[in-house]
Amino acid sequence: MFPYRLLLRHLSRHPAAPSPSPSFLLPHRTFAFSSAEEAAAERRRRKRRLRIEPPLHALRRDPSAPPPPRDPNAPRLPDSTSALVGPRLSLHNRVQSLIRAFDLDAASVVARHSTFSRTRPTVFTCNAIIASMYRAKRYEDAIALFQFFFNQSNIVPNVVSYNNLINTHCDMGNVDKGLEVYRHIVENAPFSPSSVTYRHLTKGLVDTGRIDDALELLKEMLGKGHGADSLVFNNLIKGFLELGNLQKAEELFDELKGRCLVYDGVVNATFMEWYFKQGRDMEALESYSSLLNRKFRMVPATSNVLLEVLLKYGQMKEAWDMFERMLDDHTPPTFQAVNSDTFNLMVNNCFKEGKIEEALTTFRKVGTKSTCRPFVMDVAGYNNMIVRYCEHGMLVEGYSIFQELMSxxxxxxVTSYRALIEGYLKAERFEDAVIMFHKMVDANLWVVASFGNKVFEELIKNQMTADCARILTNMSKKDHKPDPSCYEVVLKGLCNEKALDEASGLIELMVKHGIGFTPSLRETLTTSFGEAGRREEIDRQLNALQWGYVPRYPPQGASLRT
Structure with a gap:
């Protein structure tokens, strides 16, 4: 007991210090976050990011070892999708909006000028404008843009970039140049050619009568370990069928079925079309039945090709049965069996046969097969109905579909508005055309110079120049400013009608936005205002700009190869 007494005596002479606040037991936290929950969320985010993108030292066996020196001769890699953010994404969206408005020259100018700015385009933006040039059959411009972006501007191309170039060369008949690009990919690129590369090359070789070279390329593709691509085989099968060599085509088809448990039904469509052309309808339908017996779940890209062949050769019962079958198979989100192109094929066939009511009934079949498997029609499907109605002069019905689209x-x-505007002009309903044009401008859509000038010229012919001036004024307030040529068309119309006050307002807009005057427009304005005794006024306005006319965008069809 003695030690305990000593301890008590010691504690009485030396009392313990007051206990600190219990907050010392809490973990230390900085004030970078407003709450502990926010800090925990940030830690989870960092851990998740490290799992997705581990640091380079985590990939080395010895984390303490210094990183290896970078090889200056190592090939640079193209942009990943993570580069398409911020200002570069905004640039990409702007170029895409111009492409969708069919203003390829302006899209090219915007993309090319951005290479000299801080916001350089990604490879995806470059590919978009090159592919749009190819689709417009402006092959020289597509090749020139590839040269500018990837050889002059030091942007690294990806396999899609090379595929666009190969496809362009092949469509121009320069298959050897396409093969040179292919060899360059094999020897120098940090990636391998894709199946799309072989599709373009084999199609180009077959189209130029070099089917033996295409066959060798197919063997090379298989020898390099690539999978048996159905569309590559289809190119060769189609080539042999066109040569009348049915036996070789069937051998290739058997080889494809031996290599793939599931193949693309486009191959059957190729056989069907060849049989139909030969007048062998029974064998064509047998090929079609053999595909259905395999019970493949076909994606819309395949099913639409089969539908197109059946409709083209008058097999209406089989086509409508297949359409109904596709609607039954459509079980989103598990499987998508139809798209807007599917409905467009059937609707267009109805319009072609003059069955307008049946076309609308077909369009309304969206989502009627089952309440739990609806297909949500997109803008392209609605646009097709609007265009078809306008082509047949049924503007009331077309506008009804337009309103349904908005609802x-x-x-x-752009296609939605252009179809209705052109339909109204054709029907001489000019006031409705003006109203729809204002709606298009209010929607902040890009008005291509060729389309805008066409509408303005038609309205000016019908004494509606003042409405054109109001449309231009409205356009100048939007993000997408009118092309300088639009001002010239409208100003000349106003001068011819002696509407100089409206012309003066447009001139002020041109000066405000830094748009110069062409010599032709300057002469017209000087003459018209001079005859009205307002020469001093026009001279003051014209001299407000100290530089000459510099177009904001190149004229339609201008060469981009300089």
Whole structure:
């Protein structure tokens, strides 16, 4: 007991210090976050990012070892999708909006000028404008843009870039140049050619009568370990069928079925079309039945090709049966069996046969097969109905579809408005055309110079120049400013009608936005205002700009190869 007494005596002479606040037991936290929950969320985010993108030292066996020196001769890699953010994404969207408005020259100028700015385009932006040039059959411009972006501007191309170039060369008949690009990929690129590369090359070789070279390329593709691509085989099968060599085509088809448990039904469509052309309808339908017996779940890209062949050769019962079958198979989100192109094929066939009511009934079949498997029609499907109605002069019905499109929380695009505007002009309903044009401008859509000038010229012929001036004024307030040529067309119309006050307002807009005057426009304005005794006024306005006319965008069809 004695030690305990000593301890008590010691504690009485030396009392313990007051205990600190219990907060010392809490973990130390900085004030970088407003709450502990926010800090925990940040830690989870960092851990998740490290799992997705581990640091380079984590990939080395010895984390303490210094990183290896970078090889200056190592090939640079193309942009990944993570580069398409911020200002570069905004640039990409702007170029895409110009492409969708069919203003390829302006899209090219915007993309090319951005290479000299801080916001350089990604490879995806470059590919988009090159592919749009190819689709417009402006092959020289597509090749020139590839040269500018990837050889002059030091942007690293990816396999899609090379595929666009190969496809362009092949469509121009320069298959050997396409093969040179292919060899360059094999020898120098940090990636391998894709199946799309072989599709373009084999199609180009077959189209130029070099089917033996295409066959060798197919063997090379298989020898390099690539999978048996159905569309590559299809190119060769189609080539042999066109040569009348049915036996070789069937041998290739058997080889494809031996290599793939599931193949693309486009191959059957190729056989069907060849049989139909030969007048062997029974064998064509047998090929079609053999495909159905395999019970493949076909994606719309395949099913639409089969539908197109059946409709083209008058097999209406089989086509409608297949359409109904596709609607039954459509079980989103598990499987998508139809798209807007599917409906467009059937609707267009109805319009072609003059069955207008049946076309609308077909369009309304969206989502009627089952309440749990609806297909949500997109803008392209609505646009097709609007265009077809306008082609047949049924503008009331076309506008009704347009209103339905807007009621579905979808945004009409350039095609939607252009179809109705052109339909109204054709029907001489000019006031309706003006109203629709104002709606198009209010939607902040890009008005291509060729389309805008065409509408303005038609309205000016019908004494509606003042309405054109109001449209231009409205356009100048939007993000997408009118092309300088639009001002010239409208100003000349106003001068011819002696509407100089409206012309003066447009001139002020041109000066405000830094748009110069062509010599032709300057002469017209000087003459018209001079005859009205307002020469001093026009001289003051014209001299407000100290530089000459510099077009904001190149004229339509201008060469981009300089």
């Amino acid at each position: 579905k929380s979808l945004s009409p695009d």
